[in-house]
Amino acid sequence: MKLIFLISALVSSIDASKILFVGFSNSKSHLGSMLPLAQALAKRGHDVTMYVEALRDLGELGGGVKHHYIKLQNTQDLSNNIFMDIVWNQEFLPEQMVPPYTMGSDALAEAVEQDSFWQIANQTWDLIVSDEVFTPTGWGLGMLHKKRDGTPHAAFSTTDTLQTLTTMLALSRHPTNAPSYYTPHHPFAWHTKYFMDRVSSVRHAAVEYISVGIIAEWVSRGAIELMGYSDFSWSKYYQDVSMVLIDYPDRFAWPVTQGSDTVYTGSFCRGSKPLPDDLERFVSDPASKGTIYLAFGSVVQWDFAPRRIVNAFVEAVNHLTDYRIIWSYKGKSLNVKSHVRLMEWAPQNDLLNHPKTKLFISHGGLKSVKEAICSETPVVYMPFFAEQTKSALVAKQLGFAEYLNKMTFGAQEVIDQSTKVLNDEQYQKNIIQIKSLFIDRIMDQLDEGVFWTEKVIRYRERPVFFRRAGMLLYWCQLLYLDAFALLLCALYLFSGK
Numbered sequence: 001m002k003l004i005f006l007i008s009a010l011v012s013s014i015d016a017s018k019i020l021f022v023g024f025s026n027s028k029s030h031l032g033s034m035l036p037l038a039q040a041l042a043k044r045g046h047d048v049t050m051y052v053e054a055l056r057d058l059g060e061l062g063g064g065v066k067h068h069y070i071k072l073q074n075t076q077d078l079s080n081n082i083f084m085d086i087v088w089n090q091e092f093l094p095e096q097m098v099p100p101y102t103m104g105s106d107a108l109a110e111a112v113e114q115d116s117f118w119q120i121a122n123q124t125w126d127l128i129v130s131d132e133v134f135t136p137t138g139w140g141l142g143m144l145h146k147k148r149d150g151t152p153h154a155a156f157s158t159t160d161t162l163q164t165l166t167t168m169l170a171l172s173r174h175p176t177n178a179p180s181y182y183t184p185h186h187p188f189a190w191h192t193k194y195f196m197d198r199v200s201s202v203r204h205a206a207v208e209y210i211s212v213g214i215i216a217e218w219v220s221r222g223a224i225e226l227m228g229y230s231d232f233s234w235s236k237y238y239q240d241v242s243m244v245l246i247d248y249p250d251r252f253a254w255p256v257t258q259g260s261d262t263v264y265t266g267s268f269c270r271g272s273k274p275l276p277d278d279l280e281r282f283v284s285d286p287a288s289k290g291t292i293y294l295a296f297g298s299v300v301q302w303d304f305a306p307r308r309i310v311n312a313f314v315e316a317v318n319h320l321t322d323y324r325i326i327w328s329y330k331g332k333s334l335n336v337k338s339h340v341r342l343m344e345w346a347p348q349n350d351l352l353n354h355p356k357t358k359l360f361i362s363h364g365g366l367k368s369v370k371e372a373i374c375s376e377t378p379v380v381y382m383p384f385f386a387e388q389t390k391s392a393l394v395a396k397q398l399g400f401a402e403y404l405n406k407m408t409f410g411a412q413e414v415i416d417q418s419t420k421v422l423n424d425e426q427y428q429k430n431i432i433q434i435k436s437l438f439i440d441r442i443m444d445q446l447d448e449g450v451f452w453t454e455k456v457i458r459y460r461e462r463p464v465f466f467r468r469a470g471m472l473l474y475w476c477q478l479l480y481l482d483a484f485a486l487l488l489c490a491l492y493l494f495s496g497k
């Protein structure tokens with residue numbers, strides 16, 4: 001018996017692989033998106049390390065995942081004035097995509113100066129998984145190790161894959177097939193059947209192509225050269241990766257094309273824990289009609305919020321006295337009544353799953369969208385940046401959420417939209433339906449992600465997926481523009497005289 005145990009322990013340790021995850025510098029949010037897969041792989045017995053460059057210690061990761069943080073001194077993170085001004089006061093536009101790529105590149109430039117970086121770079125790995133956005137360190141390490149040791153590598157979309165990057169993957173996703181990240185806030189609506197909506201989608205796709213496809217590629221290439229890999233381009237990167245793991249839900253209205261190599265791994269629900277005693281006592285007050293949970297994620301900083309916005313929320317929550325309100329808030333002290341509790345950190349998933357929780361007021365970050373769906377909690381969204389606007393719009397179209405415009409709303413809108421969702425049970429019926437579609441699958445989507453990851457490791461240099469031949473073409477060739485130009489020339493020549 002002991003012998004069998006020993007042999008099986010030996011076998012499983014032989015199968016265990018060394019996997020490196022590389023995340024966007026300073027980003028707890030992106031790290032958190034990759035963590036479930038990293039933890040699931042660690043649970044399978046693999047040796048999993050998460051590498052992130054950061055100004056601050058990002059803490060333990062749990063679930064058997066090791067961390068390797070590189071200490072930054074000078075690189076900016078997203079909590080700077082310029083970005084926070086965009087967050088609170090402006091529409092998010094595709095031309096604003098360049099700065100985070102610069103941050104990622106600056107972080108890499110700082111990292112290569114440190115032995116701690118080379119400890120990671122000099123090791124051999126069985127697989128390198130890199131954040132797909134803003135992370136030149138990960139793309140460079142992946143391509144370098146593939147060239148050097150034949151190590152497979154993969155991209156991980158911590159958000160919805162950018163339109164520009166789907167072009168590099170030759171997925172033929174037409175920009176007008178789904179709302180874009182940059183959907184205007186007013187009016188908060190989009191449909192492909194409207195001409196002007198399609199025009200705005202195409203404009204966003206074109207500007208994003210210039211920002212990300214050209215400028216960010218150039219910035220990132222310069223940084224990647226510092227680690228000794230000089231041939232980076234998006235197109236080469238996507239030809240080089242074995243697959244793209246995607247955290248965004250694949251069933252969230254507006255279907256888009258997929259490849260066998262786009263592995264969606266984020267549509268799963270996990271359980272929740274009971275609340276701490278004092279919080280449980282607070283929310284289970286018999287006088288309360290239910291709990292409202294207000295949280296805007298880890299990136300949005302309240303200290304940078306205009307007075308107008310803070311005052312509107314304070315006035316609104318103070319007005320909703322029939323409810324207990326938990327507000328995940330870090331900033332200057334606020335004057336709120338006793339039915340409101342401010343918490344610097346709240347157990348979000350456990351609160352949303354609590355039976356008394358009736359409404360989530362959220363920024364629409366991807367993890368929050370999924371936690372709302374899993375806990376069947378209707379939402380009022382106030383989106384700020386990145387895919388949040390798209391997610392909020394789709395949620396509204398699917399009938400489980402309402403919307404607040406960060407640039408124009410006041411206390412009354414918060415009260416009106418909240419009461420609307422609280423008093424109409426259709427919102428909850430809709431989210432229950434969405435949840436059933438979200439998790440109704442042949443197998444759990446996280447397990448599926450683990451399956452494909454292990455298969456990519458096992459196959460190593462052999463291909464696992466069919467790749468599209470279009471990935472070898474320039475975009476003008478892929479869109480037949482060269483053939484079309486020839487035709488036009490021919491027509492012109494023959495009709496000339």
Ligand SMILES: *[C@@H]1O[C@H](CO)[C@@H](O)[C@H](O)[C@H]1NC(C)=O
Pocket residue numbers: 115116118119122
């Ligand atoms: C990494 O490898 C390079 C080249 O082989 C070597 O010069 C360097 O000292 C190594 N660094 C570490 C920290 O292992």
